[in-house]
Amino acid sequence: AAGVIQSPRHLIKEKRETATLKCYPIPRHDTVYWYQQGPGQDPQFLISFYEKMQSDKGSIPDRFSAQQFSDYHSELNMSSLELGDSALYFCASSRGLLLNTGELFFGEGSRLTVL
Amino acid sequence: EDQVTQSPEALRLQEGESSSLNCSYTVSGLRGLFWYRQDPGKGPEFLFTLYSAGEEKEKERLKATLTKKESFLHITAPKPEDSATYLCAVQDSGGYQKVTFGTGTKLQVIP
Numbered sequence: 001a002a003g004v005i006q007s008p009r010h011l012i013k014e015k016r017e018t019a020t021l022k023c024y025p026i027p028r029h030d031t032v033y034w035y036q037q038g039p040g041q042d043p044q045f046l047i048s049f050y051e052k053m054q055s056d057k058g059s060i061p062d063r064f065s066a067q068q069f070s071d072y073h074s075e076l077n078m079s080s081l082e083l084g085d086s087a088l089y090f091c092a093s094s095r096g097l098l099l100n101t102g103e104l105f106f107g108e109g110s111r112l113t114v115l
Numbered sequence: 116e117d118q119v120t121q122s123p124e125a126l127r128l129q130e131g132e133s134s135s136l137n138c139s140y141t142v143s144g145l146r147g148l149f150w151y152r153q154d155p156g157k158g159p160e161f162l163f164t165l166y167s168a169g170e171e172k173e174k175e176r177l178k179a180t181l182t183k184k185e186s187f188l189h190i191t192a193p194k195p196e197d198s199a200t201y202l203c204a205v206q207d208s209g210g211y212q213k214v215t216f217g218t219g220t221k222l223q224v225i226p
Contacts, residue, residue: 033214035216042119042202042216042219043216045215045216048213058213088156090158103164104149104159104161106158107158108157108158109157109158
């Protein structure tokens with residue numbers, strides 16, 4: 001079965017550079033979520049989209065922006081990168097605005113390293 | 116603000132030694148409490164959703180229960196392949212989709 005696809009899987013950037021992460025949800029899933037997970041930490045909710053509109057916002061820095069496109073894929077843009085941005089970035093998808101089953105389908109993650 | 120606290124942080128069990136993981140939560144209104152399993156370097160994998168106090172869900176050697184303030188994940192006769200980090204998460208009924216995770220319990224099952 002098709003899963004959530006994230007790219008790139010690994011990314012190395014210098015401080016103050018810009019990075020873009022992409023997420024392709026499971027077919028027919030219209031809702032996308034972005035999470036940031038530091039080493040040994042819990043996933044922190046950044047932002048979510050439903051039907052191409054931002055639906056909820058968490059601890060996303062102002063330096064980050066995201067959007068969901070007409071084909072439901074999403075991109076997380078990160079500018080002025082800082083060392084503390086080094087983390088695993090997970091994308092998850094679900095179908096519908098309300099989580100009827102609570103099941104988020106997570107991708108394998110994109111590991112960002114800022115040097 | 117929603118809070119999720121899990122204990123213990125780490126748990127080491129012998130194969131076949133049953134135990135329970137705890138998840139305490141604070142939300143203004145609970146839409147759902149979720150359990151996920153996460154292997155190193157992988158995305159969390161969904162296990163259960165619980166919606167109301169008294170509810171129980173089972174899957175193989177795992178059983179999740181819910182009260183008004185906490186949830187337990189009971190592991191019966193664990194096997195080495197059950198070794199993983201188990202994450203508890205909640206969704207507040209006041210929000211749309213934000214799911215708040217706890218820091219997890221890292222379980223190691225020794226043969």
